[in-house]
Amino acid sequence: MRLLLSLALIPGLFGTVGVSAADLAGMLRLSPANPHYLEWRGKPILLITSGEHYGAVVNLDFDYAKYLATLEAAKLNGTRVFLAYREQPTAFNIAGNSLAPKPDRFITPWIRSTTPGYFDGGNKFDLERWDLAYFERLRDFVKQAAGRGVVVEANLFSCFYSPNSWQTHPFHASNNINGIGQAPWDEVLTLKHPTLVAAQERYVRKVVEELRDFDNVYFEICNEPYIGGVSREWEVYMTAVVADAQKMHPHPKLISWNIANNTAKVVDPPAAVSIFNFHYAVPPEAVADNYALNRVIGDNETGFRGTNDAPYRMEAWDFIVAGGGLFNHLDYSFTAGFEGGNFVYPATQPGGGGTELRRQFGVLRNFIDGFDFVRMRPDNSTIVGGVPGSHTGRALAQPGRAYALYFRPSLITRFSVRWTGYIEVPATAEYTFYTVSNDGVRLWIDERPLINNWTDHSEKEDIGRISLQAGRPHPVKLEYFYNGGQAVMKLAWSRPGQGSEPIPATALLGPQRERDGLRGEYFAGPNFDRPWQTRTDAQVNFAWGTDSPFPLPQTGTPGPLELALPAGAWNVEWWDPVSGRVVSGSKVEAKGGRVSLAWPSLKDDLALRVLRP
Template sequence: MRFLMRCVFFALFVTGFLPLPAADPISLHPDNPHYFSFRGEPTILITSGEHYGALLNRKFDYLRYFDELASHGLNHTRVFSGVYLEIPASFGITDNPLAPTAKEFVCPWVRSDFPGASDGGNKFDLTRWNPAWKERLVDLMQAADERGIVVEMTLFCPMYKDELWNVNPMNAANNINGVGDCPREELYTLKHQGLTNVQIAFSEMIVNELKDFDNFYYEICNEPYFGGITMQWQHKIADVIAAAQQNAPKKHLISMNIANGRQKIENPDPNVSIFNFHYCVPPTTVAMNFGLNKVIGENETGFRGNSDVLYRTEAWDFLLAGGGLFNNLDYSFTPSHPDGTRRDYSSPGGGSVELREQLGILKEFLYQLPFIEMSPSASVVASVEPELSVEALGNPGEAYAFYLHVPLPSKPQDLSRLLRDNIEANITVDLPSGAYRAEWVDTKTGKVAKQQSIVHEGGKRTLTSPRFSNDVALRILKDE
């Protein structure tokens, strides 16, 4: 019934019987484009999201998923469009949301009357859109909208292995249109006009379908640095999206996924406003690209083990380094556990209810700061004892935020040997003269563990933390 009501509601929008919502889409903040503006508020996107199959996998209940994100104040998710899918054995992921059965696969293209697709179903017709996919797309977007969740709509993804190309609708073996008779490395290269035409038509169609929503942005392609994808093809799709939006009343942001780890961006595409990275430990890519004056995001983590401390510290580090978007790849969300309660997964990363609670604490910490007025401020930190990793944001004389944690490599071999309890840290900071209020915040509970008022003459000042395990946060605000 709820689905039917949404469909009727959207139909009334489309036919003009109800006015379209006036909200502008999420955009770069006009005062600080390293962050977002969404529904009139400064915004940082933070989440721990499912493995991208919420739209294309009919078995995945995105209402329960979105409810779980919203219950922790998380405001973001990544969604793959349905052009790409995986198989159950892909990447060792337990109950993989991106690996639906043929019956549960909701593809943008409709199946024809001709049998013979590699998944056992009928072949696809790449000239006809699937009404069931469009209906699910609208319902998913409306559900996210109601909960204040911003969707990254990822259009394309490389074929990492032949086994993924073998099941893809754009493979000539799986469609009736005679396109896609090529190696997987040539899928996104502009070498085959028939394939390029299919990809352009899909991009134009989805722009039209989503034009009235304010709670999303486009990502051109997930991990385009794999699978032979060319930069020329990425620029082409960015141009297509921009052209399709040219006369639209609402212009939606475009994201490009740059690299795993870090990379200096040279000659950025002028259509792109968000530059996303994966596995940013340490978060040095933010400083490398801060001069672009765009959002620098980390929209995928994982493959470090399943301990919450790894992804909690990664999130705090990245956002306190000046990033504007963070998404942990959360394997506790599966089609059988869309509320993120699966504990027995053997996937190559982490995710849990407790981690989502901790990311909600991070979001609350940041939202209590005037972060639009702040920027990376590593030079404020003169020293830290004992040896700890530190990231800092600041607005001189007004507001500062610091995050301290035990040093952790990207992929610890023996995590237990690196973790520490009962730490007391001394951080020496260089502050202008003034009156300040300092608060040490427990990153696991969100509670203020210690606070003090400071009347400072200017220069270096040492503050001592309460005792903590592994990590702690500090904010220093001008005392009115």
């Protein structure tokens, strides 16, 4: 183990040992011209896609050939696939989850034994024997993807979100005949259980060997390790295993780490890691926070922002024009039986997707492919004025040659609120308090903590109970932070014999016992350290979604957009990101280092292409 751990820290680990110059030029690798992007088959490539929920291989009912053909037809060029992880049918409230196979339709690297007892029926797995049919299916999936111009992110592991999540895996002791996996769910992906680690390493080496000859694969070590139960030491170790297993391969694969939801600063990463992926990267701060790493920064999962197209279209454009090198929308219109991407999911689905959204992602790809993007860098200083307060703008620049700009409605993505005051109850009784939140929530009444779920999470109800007396006010403090997704914060109550209801304004008093509401102190960011606004909220019963808690500045016809451009002639095209139509085009002359451009329209989002003639 000590030897392998050291491998991850060797700079230039992916050298050319055993690899010809021709093979090196054709493989998926960091672009030699700009390592913020990938190169594949000798050409720079931006991965922009809208893929299924990762079950294309492990779910035998999923027709991956039809799915890959759908991606190719939409001119999308990537997909994620989980190699051994699955979910229970009710996980995350996903209808038609392709990662939740029906009983006996779950195929894994390990063959089934003759011993019954797998968690949802069927026989247990034998971790000492490989299932050849699985590897044939995996190789065929990757081969067909390669033929259709699709790069595969092969995800080796995923965190386990709960004991129920761990219960489904072949590594769980109750699901195999080898006595392996006697570990709590939050220690499975650590180095605490050597027998389990050894089984994991055998699996990793087998997968790496099976995919050795393909040029369209990179390995992600673990999906969402930051959720919990995954140690950094384990992740570094498995990174070293992958690197060691393929050091003599003709196409050594890139390795990616999944860093965080939204953003985080990557600190002291192993040299073997070339791609750093984030989830729900809105706004795309993850790119700027980590651009100095000179590696690909990706946004490889979206969701929890409703089922409409606009939030995900804007997320993609924002991320790519910020300098991101990879975008993967999680598309719930793909599932077993609907591999053409036409599944009609319910409004409660935790994300969106569909034919129209995939077409819009194709518009983004057409736009960005019109540039020599490996020569470009993010440079918002190109925009010197004229963006109304209702919108944000960003620019990707090849100075003196080409500029890609994108403007979208302002989006409040992180804030926190502290409500304080008093509550009066109509009768002495035990009261049940309910919070529904996305994300973190804490509630105190009579200075007693009732609810504490101070975590990033999707919409969730939490409950606390306390006995309260009528005739006197009881101090209340409610804290909330929003870190992305669909912002929700609701406070309700009930007493014996009655159903729950939002707490009415008549029961809420401010800190000075003023009537009809709690004082709400709003802060920019999730940490209560940047005061924003203060107001009285008659009730706490909010479903903001991705809207601001406060009205954004409204503008009429905005003034001209001011750009800093070198002197000379420029061709200007305004693009509609929805239709892909050029809504306005002109030739302008930059004088004195500036150009003023009239907005064609600014209802939603707009893209701008500026090129030398």
